[in-house]
Amino acid sequence: MPTTIKDVAAAAGVSVGTASKALNGLGRMREDTRARVLAAARQLGFRPNPLAQGLLAGRTFTVGLVSSDSFGRFSIPVMLGAEDALGAGQISVFMCDTRDDPIRERHYIERLLARRVEGIIVTGRRTEPRAGIGQNLPVPVVYAMTQSVDERDLSIIPDDRGGGEQAARHLLATGREKIGHITGPERFQAARLRAQGLRDVVEPAGEVLFGEWSEEWGRQGADILLRAVPDVEAIFCGSDQIARGVAETLRERGRRVPDDVALVGFDNWEPMALACRPPLTTIDMSLGDIGRMAAEHLLNVMAGQPAESGVRTVPAGLVIRESTRVAQLP
Amino acid sequence: MPTTIKDVAAAAGVSVGTASKALNGLGRMREDTRARVLAAARQLGFRPNPLAQGLLAGRTFTVGLVSSDSFGRFSIPVMLGAEDALGAGQISVFMCDTRDDPIRERHYIERLLARRVEGIIVTGRRTEPRAGIGQNLPVPVVYAMTQSVDERDLSIIPDDRGGGEQAARHLLATGREKIGHITGPERFQAARLRAQGLRDVVEPAGEVLFGEWSEEWGRQGADILLRAVPDVEAIFCGSDQIARGVAETLRERGRRVPDDVALVGFDNWEPMALACRPPLTTIDMSLGDIGRMAAEHLLNVMAGQPAESGVRTVPAGLVIRESTRVAQLP
Numbered sequence: 001m002p003t004t005i006k007d008v009a010a011a012a013g014v015s016v017g018t019a020s021k022a023l024n025g026l027g028r029m030r031e032d033t034r035a036r037v038l039a040a041a042r043q044l045g046f047r048p049n050p051l052a053q054g055l056l057a058g059r060t061f062t063v064g065l066v067s068s069d070s071f072g073r074f075s076i077p078v079m080l081g082a083e084d085a086l087g088a089g090q091i092s093v094f095m096c097d098t099r100d101d102p103i104r105e106r107h108y109i110e111r112l113l114a115r116r117v118e119g120i121i122v123t124g125r126r127t128e129p130r131a132g133i134g135q136n137l138p139v140p141v142v143y144a145m146t147q148s149v150d151e152r153d154l155s156i157i158p159d160d161r162g163g164g165e166q167a168a169r170h171l172l173a174t175g176r177e178k179i180g181h182i183t184g185p186e187r188f189q190a191a192r193l194r195a196q197g198l199r200d201v202v203e204p205a206g207e208v209l210f211g212e213w214s215e216e217w218g219r220q221g222a223d224i225l226l227r228a229v230p231d232v233e234a235i236f237c238g239s240d241q242i243a244r245g246v247a248e249t250l251r252e253r254g255r256r257v258p259d260d261v262a263l264v265g266f267d268n269w270e271p272m273a274l275a276c277r278p279p280l281t282t283i284d285m286s287l288g289d290i291g292r293m294a295a296e297h298l299l300n301v302m303a304g305q306p307a308e309s310g311v312r313t314v315p316a317g318l319v320i321r322e323s324t325r326v327a328q329l330p
Numbered sequence: 331m332p333t334t335i336k337d338v339a340a341a342a343g344v345s346v347g348t349a350s351k352a353l354n355g356l357g358r359m360r361e362d363t364r365a366r367v368l369a370a371a372r373q374l375g376f377r378p379n380p381l382a383q384g385l386l387a388g389r390t391f392t393v394g395l396v397s398s399d400s401f402g403r404f405s406i407p408v409m410l411g412a413e414d415a416l417g418a419g420q421i422s423v424f425m426c427d428t429r430d431d432p433i434r435e436r437h438y439i440e441r442l443l444a445r446r447v448e449g450i451i452v453t454g455r456r457t458e459p460r461a462g463i464g465q466n467l468p469v470p471v472v473y474a475m476t477q478s479v480d481e482r483d484l485s486i487i488p489d490d491r492g493g494g495e496q497a498a499r500h501l502l503a504t505g506r507e508k509i510g511h512i513t514g515p516e517r518f519q520a521a522r523l524r525a526q527g528l529r530d531v532v533e534p535a536g537e538v539l540f541g542e543w544s545e546e547w548g549r550q551g552a553d554i555l556l557r558a559v560p561d562v563e564a565i566f567c568g569s570d571q572i573a574r575g576v577a578e579t580l581r582e583r584g585r586r587v588p589d590d591v592a593l594v595g596f597d598n599w600e601p602m603a604l605a606c607r608p609p610l611t612t613i614d615m616s617l618g619d620i621g622r623m624a625a626e627h628l629l630n631v632m633a634g635q636p637a638e639s640g641v642r643t644v645p646a647g648l649v650i651r652e653s654t655r656v657a658q659l660p
Contacts, residue, residue: 092441092442093426111422112422
């Protein structure tokens with residue numbers, strides 16, 4: 001049990017309010033009272049909670065959010081989740097866009113430290129492992145929706161493998177067994193993990209088709225898959241954009257979705273998933289939860305708890321729409 | 331001509347560097363020298379440039395960005411443009427997402443003022459006129475990609491009407507005269523202005539079809555237009571999403587784009603415009619320029635220039651892709 005301000009107050013023979021004022025340097029009191037409280041705090045190894053101190057003093061905290069995602073598609077939901085955890089207005093977020101430029105990133109981090117931010121969240125548009133921003137920074141750092149290669153850092157990322165598993169289980173549950181997979185480039189960890197999640201549940205129909213993260217690849221990949229596995233019953237796609245392209249090719253080849261071929265995407269990017277014909281069942285990476293967890297970690301460290309490390313994954317969610325409805329007889 | 335630091339230096343009989351140090355309270359000098367500079371500044375009505383002062387003192391400035399655009403599709407490009415103008419790291423941006431909630435917005439503005447930001451940029455996902463955040467704030471405010479109903483405010487918005495004109499002129503130049511128009515809801519000023527820009531150049535073929543900002547409406551609108559104007563030669567769409575839906579219906583009805591019907595969108599939202607078949611000619615609202623102009627206005631006011639007011643439009647750009655290629659003979 002860490003020492004609390006109550007322990008300090010008891011040891012100094014004052015009220016908690018007086019102990020708090022003495023520790024924060026606020027309020028009027030006799031100098032020997034203040035000295036007694038400070039001595040008690042030292043003796044007991046009391047480590048003041050900087051968050052509570054700040055709130056007592058009526059000030060707000062500042063966190064830097066360093067992002068390489070110029071489109072905001074991933075970083076904005078992460079930021080909104082962080083904002084929820086930090087308390088709107090209690091903590092302010094400095095937003096810095098690095099435009100994927102390491103020199104710019106270094107510059108921003110120096111400026112954030114010069115401005116005395118109390119913590120830094122690093123985020124991006126890819127979960128690929130990246131170099132950390134350094135171990136010896138004077139403030140806690142957490143990686144959200146991106147992953148530091150340094151194991152001493154804490155990285156919070158979506159559960160890509162679990163998402164692949166969920167997609168596969170849902171397709172099996174709706175009666176599809178021949179499940180093809182069309183996804184992004186194999187060099188992406190996210191693509192490999194999503195494919196692995198599928199394989200954990202069922203052997204994919206045909207080769208896993210690695211390509212790129214685009215609709216055009218979805219259109220081409222669907223033709224490749226239909227040639228290789230003409231009786232494919234479902235296609236799990238590595239992104240909603242790929243799924244959108246797959247849906248177009250299926251329609252043009254006379255395959256009905258979901259009656260002939262069911263379709264699952266990944267991202268739950270609504271402009272894509274909702275405009276797909278039919279609307280797309282997809283995996284949601286819970287970006288808001290990732291942001292919330294990152295912010296809570298910073299708050300905990302600011303409040304004196306030890307920094308955690310390693311990679312933590314946040315469960316993905318399955319969003320069910322029409323593209324996986326149980327097949328109707330023709 | 332406002333008084334400059336040169337005038338003050340001349341009047342006090344010191345160098346500009348000495349005058350600057352005296353006014354900033356920096357550097358060592360004789361007290362009577364400092365007093366002479368301050369007296370000269372008072373006599374000449376010198377209003378120090380807070381930006382230059384801050385840069386001299388090695389400090390950075392803080393600007394709040396208040397946005398109602400939770401998806402970041404419009405606010406992120408505006409922010410990046412502002413960042414360019416403000417100088418990366420010279421000025422830091424506090425990002426606040428109001429989630430379109432006026433109470434939340436009010437709360438954020440109070441927190442930003444409590445944090446002593448030096449300026450506020452209000453932005454959003456719609457250019458529709460909205461209530462201003464108030465006239466009596468202690469810092470300059472500018473509206474970017476959104477418009478205050480208060481004429482004393484300065485609002486910087488895209489030139490929707492000019493964008494409609496550009497789309498029409500480009501279609502005429504490529505040999506299309508029967509130009510239909512499918513767009514968003516008529517209650518949106520942006521939809522009305524884009525239609526007006528088209529009408530400024532050419533009488534639309536058939537009724538202007540107001541609907542919603544969605545692909546589904548584009549798909550339906552295209553069928554309505556084809557029934558009303560079977561020999562339509564081009565369709566100007568109020569958004570890239572609408573154009574995407576129009577392209578799908580045209581393809582399904584056997585009309586080739588661009589050979590039978592040319593297509594122009596609005597937004598230059600790349601995931602939509604590039605995945606369209608064929609890639610979409612579209613109007614770019616120059617969001618980065620809007621952000622840059624907003625930030626420059628704040629800098630000017632911080633530097634002592636009078637605040638401007640009214641609505642300023644930023645020229646849109648035409649982005650030419652395959653959907654308007656000059657028609658080939660069948």
